[in-house]
Amino acid sequence: MDSVINNDDIYIYPELADINPMNFDEVNRCxxxxxxxxxxxxxxxxxxxxxFQAKS
Incomplete structure (x- = not known):
């Protein structure tokens, strides 16, 4: 990853390793x-x- 992760970032990593990105039949599973x-x-x-709201 070329960018810097800072404290404002939240990363969401779904388990998709075994899903073929060309298989649109698995959209609901994704x-x-x-x-x-x-x-x-x-x-x-x-x-x-x-x-964020407290700062505004």
């Missing part, structure tokens, strides 16, 4: 994996939103 990965970091997301 969405579900993204949802599960997002739920793992939802507290971090909400905390960042609250911090």
């Amino acid at each position: 969405v579900e994996e993204g949802r599960k990965a997002t739920l793992k970091v939802i507290d971090d997301i909400n905390r960042k939103i609250a911090e």
Whole structure:
């Protein structure tokens, strides 16, 4: 990764390693994996939103 990761970044990594990106039949599975990965970091997301709103 060429860019710098800073404290404002939240990365969401869904488990997609075994999914062929050309197989559009697995779209629902991709969405579900993204949802599960997002739920793992939802507290971090909400905390960042609250911090941003407190600064505004």
